[in-house]
Structures are given as structure tokens and as C-alpha cells.
Amino acid sequence: MHMFKRLSGPIAALLISGSAFGQAPGASIPRTADGKPDFSGVWQTGGISLTGPDANVVPAKPAAPAAAAPAGRGGGPAKPAGEYAALPTQPPLQPWAAEKVKGLTAKDVPTVRCFMPGVPRVVSMPMPFEIVQTPKKVVILYEAFRAFRIIPVDGSKPIGERLPSFMGDSVGRWEGDTLVVEATNFNGQIWGPGNMRVTSDALRVTERYTHQGDTVAYEARIEDPKVLTGPFVYRATMRRPPDTSVAEYECLEGRDDLPHLVGQ
Secondary structure (H helix, E strand, C coil), rough: CCCCCCCCCCCCCCCCCCCCCCCCCCCCCEEEECEEEEECCCECCCCHHHHCCCCCCCCCCCCCCCCCCCCCCCCCCCCCCCCCCCCCCCCCCCCHHHHHHHCCCCHHHHHHHHCCCCCCHHHHHHCCEEEEEEEEEEEEEHHHHHHHHEEECCCCCCCCCCCCCCCCCEEEEEECCCEEEECCCCCCCCCCCCCCCCCCCCCCCCCCCCCCCCEEEEEEECCCCCCECCEEEEEEEEEECCCCCCCCCCCCCCCCHHHHCCCC
């Protein structure tokens, strides 16, 4: 598989306290000249830039149960109140999709063949991404698979012919201090989060980026009426990796020994 480098920066800087979703209202956040929350800079949700050289490594033996960590402090993001709070966090698959998933293995993961991961899976990749923010658009440059998104936030729409694609088309808007992005026009060849290993061209992802100062609370509402019986939500916490920048990424199709690829 691919080599995930990212050894830079002191690990001590990784211990960011506070819940991404439960931080006290009014926390100090950076703002742009027009008063919007400033998301500019490099972010990451996983990988060894954030969690050290053992990141993404499956232990050979199950680890002993650890004491429960407070939500959002090493135990994953806290469940927020509000619009998405009642949504399930696992995909409610239609029977045909659930049956198809049973026959899929790691050899079927689209990214193994160098296809871009789509939204929101690209957010969970263990490599950083950089956000470039202007009053008219937000550009996200992902190290993973050299993917990128150009997101209008001024009420305009993407220009030109828009063919279905792995990353889809994205249009943003502001709801108070939250950046909301609607992503559609996917090609039905990507996997969703969790056990959603089937998608269709009807996939619709509504992302919410809420700046919390040191972190960003990320939520994605996933809808696909051809695959799911209803919507579900994916959550992650975006943090700033220390001393890290977006680097060149290369995926060479066919370099992996796919017949011997194991794992899920």
C-alpha cells in the first residue's frame, strides 16, 4: 500500500484539549477581514503527523480495555446537539446494498486502484490538506491522491460542463459562523464512510465546518436514496499538525500486489 510519512513535529503538541463539538460558545477563533471564521491553513484528522508513528497501524492483538476518555479528548468528537444529533452514525443500507457489501474486500477499495476517495472519505485520509479561503471561494488542496475542491461561497455556481466525478461538485454558503458545503454530482464509483461501500450517482453530502479555535468540528450528512434507507452522519475533528505542509503524493496504479492484499 502507500507509504504514509508525516513524522514531523513534537508529539506533545498533539494533545489538544477540549471537545471539538462541545467547546464553550464564544471561544476565540481567527477571522478574515470580512468577519468570517478563517479556516486558512493546514489541517488533518488522522495520520502520524497527529498521532505518532503508530498511527493507522492495526495492533496484532486486541489492546486491553482502557478507561473511557471524555468525549472529544482522545475518545473521538463529542456528539453535538442540533440538526444532525438524531442521525445514526452508521449507514442504513438498503437490503441489496447490504448484501453486496458482504462480498467486498480490501482489494475492492477504489483508492487501491488510485481512484480519488470522494467526499467525505477524503477528509479521513491520514494525510494533511490545506484550505485557502477568499471572500468568493474556498479551495481545499488534499495531499491524498492530489485531490482538490474549488468551492464557491458567494452564491455563484461551478462554471462549465460538470460531468459526474469522484470528488463531485461543491457549493458553499455561510450559516452564521458555520461553513456549509453541498456536494453532489458524484459518479457512483466511490465508497462512503463506515460500511457504506456502495454509492450511486444520487449521493448527496452536506458538510458543516465549525471553527472552534484550535480545532474544527466537521460533520457530513450523507444521503443516497438509491443505496440508503435514510441519511446518516459522519463526524471528525480537524486539527493543525505541527510543522507540516501538504507534500507531493504519488499513487502508481498496479504497483501493489493486489492478489495478496489482505485486510479490510
